[in-house]
Amino acid sequence: MSLPSLYPFVHYADPESALRFLKQAFGCEERVVYRKPDGAIAHVELTLGHGLVMFGGAEGGRLKMAASKDVPLKNQGIYVVVTDPDALYARAKAAGAAIAMELHDTDYGSRDFSALDPEGNVWSFGTYQPLAVPPPKG
16 A cells, blocks of 8 residues: 655644544544643644644744634635545534535536635535546546
């Protein structure tokens, strides 16, 4: 089995709240949570299906990245392949996730929806599996 080589990461102003929300609303599972000596989150790895997302706080660090909530417009998101988007949609709504795009069937055969985490990051979920479809010849 080859391991993925692409892992999205985000920064949160409140990584503790993000950790709770992502587990409750989207069913993410903790792979590892590294903490600083004062107990604050330094780095988190969450799995969902066969995917993994990493995050931490936005208090500076070497990259000097802003917390997601401090960036007014988003131009990126995280897409997660799921087998039962209807159940996940219901779970996300029950957990209070803001639905950015309602559950729908696409013209390319996927069933999708998008939700926002508490800091406004876009999480999209659907049955479309990009690597299962051969790229167009051209």
